[in-house]
Amino acid sequence: MKHSGNYTKNSWGFHPSKSSREKQLPSVLVLGAGIAGVVAARILHDTGFDVTVLEARTRLGGRIWTIDDFGVPVDMGASWIHGTKGNPLTRWCESLGIHLKRFPVKMPYFFERGQGIGFFRIARKAHRGLTKFILQYFRLLLRCNSPTRSLRNTDYSISDIFDPLIHDLSLPALDRRMILWLRSLQEAINGAPASKVAMSELEIPNLFSLYTVPFTGFARLIEDAVSGLNVILNCEVEKVIWKREKVEVLTSKGSFKADAVIVTFPVGVLRSRRLIFEPPLPEEKIRAIESIPYGDNAVLDKVAIRYESPLCPANWEQFARLPELKNDSTLFTLWTNMQSLTGVPVYVGYFAGTDGAYIDCNYREVSILNEAMEKLKNMLNQDLPDVLSWKVTRWLSDPWTLGSYSFESTESTELDRIELSRPVAKKLYFAGEATHPEHYGTVHGALLSGQEAAVALHRHHCCDHFSSPAAPWMR
Ligand SMILES: Cc1cc2nc3c(=O)[nH]c(=O)nc-3n(C[C@H](O)[C@H](O)[C@H](O)COP(=O)(O)OP(=O)(O)OC[C@H]3O[C@@H](n4cnc5c(N)ncnc54)[C@H](O)[C@@H]3O)c2cc1C
Known part of the structure; x- marks a missing residue:
C-alpha cells in the first residue's frame, strides 16, 4: 500500500544524485513504522533505494500515537519535545508550520x-x-x-x-x-x-520549562515522512533469515526478500521469543540486547x-x-x-x-x-x-512494545547501545531509540538513529553522497 497520507506535500527535499539514479540500487526492508523506521525509509527511498516498510500494527507511528477520539489531538505515547535547541524535531515542525508551545510553563x-x-x-x-x-x-x-x-x-x-x-x-x-x-x-x-x-x-x-509540545500531535511528522512510501500494515515479522545472498523476512503476510534490512523494533521485542533471527545474531549483539535496561x-x-x-x-x-x-x-x-x-x-x-x-x-x-x-x-x-x-495505554502488555522505552541503569553503559546499532554483514542494520547512546528514550533519539542507519546502509551499498537539500531538519 502506498501511503499518501492526508497531506499532498511533504517537507523532504532529497534529490537522488546522478550516480544513484543511474545505478540499480539495492532493495531494503525496513522493519517497523515508528519514527526511526519511517525516517530511515524516507531517506533511502528518496535517494533511489527500493524500500518497503513492514509494520505489525494496523496503524503507523509505534510509540508515537496521536488519537483524535476527543475531537482534539492527544498523544498517548510521546508528547513532548525534550530540549528544543538544536533538536531536529524543532526544525522539522517549523518546516511544516506546526506551532510549538512551551508546556507546562508553571509547576503543578x-x-x-x-x-x-x-x-x-x-x-x-x-x-x-x-x-x-x-x-x-x-x-x-x-x-x-x-x-x-x-x-x-x-x-x-x-x-x-x-x-x-x-x-x-x-x-x-x-x-x-x-x-x-x-x-x-x-x-x-x-x-x-x-x-x-x-x-x-x-x-x-518544569522548573525551567524546557519542553515543548507540537500542537498537531506527533503523528503529523509520521504522516509527513511516510507519504508515498510503500508500507505494509498488519504484517508481523516472525523470522529474519539473513545469511543468504538475499535477506528473507517471514511475516504474517508471507515472505519478503531484500538485499538488506533495517530492524527498528523496541528492545522488548528483540528480546522476546516471538522474533527469530536465523542464524542467531552474533553473541555481542545478543549481549547488548540483554543488557540495555528496558521494561x-x-x-x-x-x-x-x-x-x-x-x-x-x-x-x-x-x-x-x-x-x-x-x-x-x-x-x-x-x-x-x-x-x-x-x-x-x-x-x-x-x-x-x-x-x-x-x-x-x-x-x-x-x-x-x-x-x-x-x-x-x-x-x-x-x-x-x-x-x-x-x-x-498498556505499553508493557503490548506485544510490539513490551515496555515503554529504554533507560540508563546503575549497571548499563553506552557501549551496549553502540553495539546494538552496529550493522551485521552489511545486511542487518539496527535503529530505534535504544540504539542512540545519548538521546535514548526520546523521539529525536529514535529519529537520529534512523537517519544514521540509512546513511550507513547508503555508504555500504552505494558509496555515494547525499545531495542537498535533505531532511527538513538538515536545511
Ligand atoms: C508513554 C510514553 C511516553 C513517551 N513520551 C515521550 C516524550 O514526551 N518525548 C519523547 O521524546 N519521547 C517520549 N517517549 C519515547 C518515544 O515515544 C520513543 O522513544 C520513540 O517513539 C521510539 O521510536 P522507535 O521508532 O524507536 O520505536 P517504535 O515507535 O516502537 O517503532 C517500532 C515499530 O516496530 C513495530 N513492531 C514491533 N514488533 C514488530 C514485529 N514483530 N513485526 C512488525 N512490526 C513490529 C511496532 O509496532 C512499532 O511501530 C514516550 C514513550 C512512551 C511509551
Whole structure:
C-alpha cells in the first residue's frame, strides 16, 4: 500500500544524485513504522533505494500515537519535545508550520482534601524534607567523585536519594509524602523502577520549562515522512533469515526478500521469543540486547479522559496528588490538563513504575479507568462530571512494545547501545531509540538513529553522497 497520507506535500527535499539514479540500487526492508523506521525509509527511498516498510500494527507511528477520539489531538505515547535547541524535531515542525508551545510553563497544583495548593506553597511547607533531599543528592554526588554530566554506572540509583528520606521518621509526614511524589515522578519520567535508574538520570522537570509540545500531535511528522512510501500494515515479522545472498523476512503476510534490512523494533521485542533471527545474531549483539535496561517490571502509561465539563481552572496546566505513606499506591500522582492546550476538558493521568506495571499487566482497561477516576474523585473531593470518552495505554502488555522505552541503569553503559546499532554483514542494520547512546528514550533519539542507519546502509551499498537539500531538519 502506498501511503499518501492526508497531506499532498511533504517537507523532504532529497534529490537522488546522478550516480544513484543511474545505478540499480539495492532493495531494503525496513522493519517497523515508528519514527526511526519511517525516517530511515524516507531517506533511502528518496535517494533511489527500493524500500518497503513492514509494520505489525494496523496503524503507523509505534510509540508515537496521536488519537483524535476527543475531537482534539492527544498523544498517548510521546508528547513532548525534550530540549528544543538544536533538536531536529524543532526544525522539522517549523518546516511544516506546526506551532510549538512551551508546556507546562508553571509547576503543578497539588490537591489536598479537595483544595488546590500551588507548588511553591506546598514546597515551603515541606522545606525540611526538600532541603534534606538536596543535601542527600549532593552527598551521593560527591561520593561518586565525578561531575554529574558524566555520571554513568554509578553505584547509586534514584532510590538511594529518595528512600532514606521517605523512611526518615524525624521528618513531618507532608515532607515525606512530597519526597515520595518526587520519586514517583522519576519512575514516570524514566518508565522504570527507581531502584534501577542511575542517579545521573534524576530530572526535576518544569522548573525551567524546557519542553515543548507540537500542537498537531506527533503523528503529523509520521504522516509527513511516510507519504508515498510503500508500507505494509498488519504484517508481523516472525523470522529474519539473513545469511543468504538475499535477506528473507517471514511475516504474517508471507515472505519478503531484500538485499538488506533495517530492524527498528523496541528492545522488548528483540528480546522476546516471538522474533527469530536465523542464524542467531552474533553473541555481542545478543549481549547488548540483554543488557540495555528496558521494561524491567516497570512502565510509563497514560489514561486520557474527556469529561463533560472542566474539573479545574483551564490555566492549571498540571495537577498532582501527594501519595499517602501507608496503604496507597503511586498511581495517578500527576495529571495534565489538556484544556489549557486545546480548550477541551481532557485530562491525561499517568500510571508508572512497578505499581503501574502491575495494573498494566493484570487489569482490564475499564478497571484502569475506574482506578484513575477513583483517585481523581478523592483528590478533588467531589463527584466527577460525566465521562464522554476515554483511552488507556498498556505499553508493557503490548506485544510490539513490551515496555515503554529504554533507560540508563546503575549497571548499563553506552557501549551496549553502540553495539546494538552496529550493522551485521552489511545486511542487518539496527535503529530505534535504544540504539542512540545519548538521546535514548526520546523521539529525536529514535529519529537520529534512523537517519544514521540509512546513511550507513547508503555508504555500504552505494558509496555515494547525499545531495542537498535533505531532511527538513538538515536545511
Ligand atoms: C508513554 C510514553 C511516553 C513517551 N513520551 C515521550 C516524550 O514526551 N518525548 C519523547 O521524546 N519521547 C517520549 N517517549 C519515547 C518515544 O515515544 C520513543 O522513544 C520513540 O517513539 C521510539 O521510536 P522507535 O521508532 O524507536 O520505536 P517504535 O515507535 O516502537 O517503532 C517500532 C515499530 O516496530 C513495530 N513492531 C514491533 N514488533 C514488530 C514485529 N514483530 N513485526 C512488525 N512490526 C513490529 C511496532 O509496532 C512499532 O511501530 C514516550 C514513550 C512512551 C511509551
